[in-house]
Amino acid sequence: MTREVSIEIKAGETGSSIATSLFSKGVVKSSQSFFRIAVSDSRSEQIAPGTHQIQRNICAQDALNQLLDSKRIVGLVNIVEGAWISEILPQLYTAGFAPADVASSLRSIKKPNGFTNTEGLLFPAQYSFAKGTSAEAAIASMVENANSAMQKAGFFSSGLKFSPQQLLIIASLLQAEGNTGDFGKISQVIRNRLKIGMPLQFDSTVHYIKKSRGSVFLSTQSTLISSPFNTYRRYGLPPGPINNPGLAAMRAATNPTPGNWLYFITVAPFDTRFTADIDQFNEWKIEYKKNLRAGKFRSSR
Incomplete structure (x- = not known):
């Protein structure tokens, strides 16, 4: 069996640098041959950062293929935007972290000032943890990335009407409720409803309580669930990110x-509409139900 070596790929690393690493570790016979293959193959842009287990003494094309194989990345944890902690935990276990260590780290991890929940602070990204990395260090890196992103987003700027924790809650609602292009409008809807004391009534908060994915329809019974996260029964923001x-x-x-919208509804996948008129909203709701019965939402998440 061909022996494997560890190749560490850093974020933003150049093709020539990767080629040199592959040559020095005995993966390819020539760094130039790998560089030519990488430049001519657009897939090379998808090489993920992390520690890759690659066979030695292989051709340049096979080296590229192995670098593109996510199964060869050590300790891989891929957090998608909008993931729940309950969905991230199995990945941490698969990456080799003991459940007891993960649970302990989630309880004890240092959070940014003013934050009480770990949900929301495990920043979405692809992580690769080297063998021997502690659960505490792994989770801390996610929290650090979240803190850096919140700083970029201006969460800690002075003069804001919402605290950083509240802004993270709002961000989680946007992530759950719409597509990227609609985030700004939904953000304004939240503000408009809170300003007049109108309940948010977001389906996503009930789905979070029930831990239900892939369900578009929400029953009336579900809106009656007793939970501080249920924005159908509770006014204001939920107590933490969803x-x-x-x-x-x-x-x-x-x-x-900016806008005066109070209502929005996704009548079909990638067709979200906004209005301040309840009658218009109810008309769109009829259209949404028609599309739901027709199966237009079956392929959506």
């Missing part, structure tokens, strides 16, 4: 699109 949002949602949380 997922782990990405940078785009964070930026929209601090930069809403």
Whole structure:
């Protein structure tokens, strides 16, 4: 069996640098041959940072293929935007972290000032943890990335009407409720409803309580669930984030699109409409139900 070696790929590393590493570790016979293959193949742009286990003494094309194989990345944890902690935990276990260590680290991890929940602070990204990395260090890196993203989004700027924790909650609602292009408008809807004391009534908060994915329809019974996260029964923002949002949602949380909208509804996948008129909203709701019965939402998340 061909022996494997560890190749560490840093974020933003150049093709020539990767080629040199592959040659020095005995993966390819020539750094130039790998560089030529990488330049001619657009897939090379998808090489992920992290520690890759690659066979030695292989051709340049096979080296590229192995670098593109996510199964060869050591300790891989891929957090998608909007993931719940309950969805991230199995990945941490698969990456080799003991459940007890993960649970202990989630309880004890140092959070940015003013934050009480770990949900929302595990920043979406692809992580690769080297063998021997502690659960505490792994989770700390996610929290550090979230803190950096919140700083970029202006969460800690002075003069804001919402605290950083509240902005993270808003960002999580945006992440769950719409597509990136609609984040700014939904951010304004939240502000408009809170301003007049109108309940948010977001389906996503009930889905979070029930831990239900892929369901578009929400029953009336579900809206009656007793939970502080149920924005059908409770006024104001939920007490914590309902997922782990990405940078785009964070930026929209601090930069809403101006408008007087109070209602929005996705009548079909990627067709979300906004209005301040309840009659218009109810007309769109009829259209939404028609599309739901026709199965137009079956392929949506």
